[in-house]
Amino acid sequence: MIEEHGPTVRHRRLSNELRRLREAAGLDTLDVARSLNWDRSKVNRIERSQWKRLKEADIRSLCALYGLTDGGRIAALIAMSKQAKEQGWWVRYHDVLGPGSYVSLESQASAIRFFGALVIPGLLQTPAYARALIRAGGFSEPSEIKRRVEARMARQELLERSDGPVVQAIIDEAALRKLVGGALTMREQLLHLMLFNEQGTAEVRIIPDSAGGHPGVTGQFAILDFVAAQQSTVVFIDISRDGIFMEEPEEIGRYEAKFDGLSSLALTPEETNGHLARIVDDLRGG
Known part of the structure; x- marks a missing residue:
């Protein structure tokens, strides 16, 4: 379900970054779903910014699967997911x-x-x-x-x-x-x-x-x-x-x-x- 007020810029940036990481790893969304034992629609919703809350554990799982080991980048992605829930004026x-x-x-x-x-x-x-x-x-x-x-x-x-x-x-x-x-x-x-x-x-x-x-x-x-x-x-x-x-x-x-x-x-x-x-x-x- 799409967020009531629409995806914020942080939603969209985080989703795009996760998609780019997946593509760089040479995986498709089905590969990700099978590896993490998720429904493929969950992966698609994440990459289309159709999420309300993205769990830190899910981000870490995706980063590990995509081979991202840079702690600073992982922390930035997690911070972005938390800030995405904030609403503006x-x-x-x-x-x-x-x-x-x-x-x-x-x-x-x-x-x-x-x-x-x-x-x-x-x-x-x-x-x-x-x-x-x-x-x-x-x-x-x-x-x-x-x-x-x-x-x-x-x-x-x-x-x-x-x-x-x-x-x-x-x-x-x-x-x-x-x-x-x-x-x-x-x-x-x-x-x-x-x-x-x-x-x-x-x-x-x-x-x-x-x-x-x-x-x-x-x-x-x-x-x-x-x-x-x-x-x-x-x-x-x-x-x-x-x-x-x-x-x-x-x-x-x-x-x-x-x-x-x-x-x-x-x-x-x-x-x-x-x-x-x-x-x-x-x-x-x-």
Whole structure:
């Protein structure tokens, strides 16, 4: 049974590490099940992050079978299994965030690279912009809108942490010209983006309309990096309620190349702030 709040990043990293160890040992899941006298479905659940609690004895048995003798690595795997049960702040907003898999990753990332095609990334949104966007998404109940805005603002607290991630955002000008919530809301939002560049809290860069077609026209995405060796880079494609996660090296490489291509088309932070100021003036009527 899948954990109620979905697998945390520690769940997924531990499962992936155990799978890699098995493959390095030249074993398949049936070999493991027979050697440990387990049901094969148990091995599959472990490697698919479909577990609630992974016993220390089971981890040690797997490590012994896979020939892992490094005490430090074994201890790290055991620690990860224990920490995986810990719930983050987003659990309080489970009713509006769903399983919370993405925000779990976001809260633990060391660096985040965003591309926003038609909307400004949630981590950079003002309350008024977020509220208007949520209403546009079909939500009308005031209490639910309030909860969703609160959840989005709670996410942004990581930007103020001393150990917060390095954030780079590339945003298509189309997202800046779209009047979400009206001119006043958009002016406030654009000034908010300028402030990120001025304070160095995040790096915001625009791809101007003059750049024409580019690799990001197919949609928005985020690339998340992590410090821990067991937590490799993840790409998140924001196309549904929970989105899609990609972890294979080829997929990661493709999106990193796409982000680099977008970066080559984007204005510098200084040029971006000048461009944003002109759009703000346009919204004021010149």
